[in-house]
Amino acid sequence: MSTNALYTDLSGYYDLMCCDINYQQQSNSIVRLHQFLGNSGKQHLDLACGTGPHVRHFIDLGFQSSGLDINQPMLDIAMRRCPEAQFSLQNMTEFYVDQKLDLITCFLYSIHYSPGTEALKACIASVHKALNTGGLFCFNTVDKHKINNKASVRHSAEFAGSQFVFESGWHYQGEGEMQSLNVSIAKTDADKTQQWQDSHAMVATSFTELEALLSPYFEVQIFEHDYDKIIPWDLASGNALFVCTKREIE
Structure with a gap:
């Protein structure tokens, strides 16, 4: 996406x-x-x-x-x-x-x-x-040069009866002018979970x-x-x- x-x-x-x-x-x-x-x-x-x-x-x-x-x-x-x-x-x-x-x-x-x-x-x-x-x-x-590719930030929240889990972390491959912000979102209603994942290209x-x-x-x-x-x-x-x-x- x-x-x-x-x-x-x-x-x-x-x-x-x-x-x-x-x-x-x-x-x-x-x-x-x-x-x-x-x-x-x-x-x-x-x-x-x-x-x-x-x-x-x-x-x-x-x-x-x-x-x-x-x-x-x-x-x-x-x-x-x-x-x-x-x-x-x-x-x-x-x-x-x-x-x-x-x-x-x-x-x-x-x-x-x-x-x-x-x-x-x-x-x-x-x-x-x-x-x-x-x-x-x-x-x-x-x-x-200070990015830790293994580090991420995670938090959860409830809204309108759904449980959300958000996670994001920087990734830099060690060279070049682009890095990425990797984002993961999970939404759970009862026993059904939807997930979105994306990698945002950033300077x-x-x-x-x-x-x-x-x-x-x-x-x-x-x-x-x-x-x-x-x-x-x-x-x-x-x-x-x-x-x-x-x-x-x-």
């Missing part, structure tokens, strides 16, 4: 799949970083916004927030969650905005959905073009390579992947939060 087909078919279960994510904590953390390192403006865009939970929190925090995604069923849910927000069906690797922005976010490692390094470069250029002076671009990412970078791609456009700071504290990256962990302030290009 293709990536888009999986997420289209299961878009109604997406929030359940992500029920253990603390969206409010993540949003509050980025707002703090924006206060310290950004321009304090209130125009916000969430790339790969999915069903809009982050957008909801940014609105509640006083931002004029918007979102984009390539999946219309996801956006339909987002529009019901955030009727006051603007959502658009666009690819984050090459998007446009009508009004300049102060803060652009991309949560849940979605920056890796760029299908290759050239597409990632296009995404970075699009973000830079869309930001106001002093605007901030924040996203989390994984270093391809792979090291933190060093990613910083080099960003540096012509942004002042880059790398922090620990910790939404409770603002801590500089320890140079060892494989997950990090990139916080990028727009450079003005001559």
Whole structure:
């Protein structure tokens, strides 16, 4: 099953799949970083916004927030969650905005959905073009050299009388510009179980390579992947939060 087909078919279960994510904590953390390192403006865009939970929190925090995604069923849910927000069906690797922005976010490692390094470069250029002076671009990412192919994250949840088990894990073959996010979903009703499995092709970078791609456009700071504290990256962990302030290009 293709990536888009999986997420289209299961878009109604997406929030359940992500029920253990603390969206409010993540949003509050980025707002703090924006206060310290950004321009304090209130125009916000969430790339790969999915069903809009982050957008909801940014609105509640006083931002004029918007979102984009390539999946219309996801956006339909987002529009019901955030009727006051603007959502658009666009690819984050090459998007446009009508009004300049102060803060652009991309949560849940979605920056890796760029299908290759050239597409990632296009995404970075699009973000830079869309930001106001002093605007901030924040996203989390994984270093391809730190991936443990045997590790995975698993959780279960109940919904409408069904039991769901979700499992996901990164895989990098050790060379090349692509990695995969392997996803497994099982839904059990009484004694009947349905299963979905998919492998999402995603761009792979090291933190060093990613910083080099960003540096012509942004002042880059790398922090620990910790939404409770603002801590500089320890140079060892494989997950990090990139916080990028727009450079003005001559």
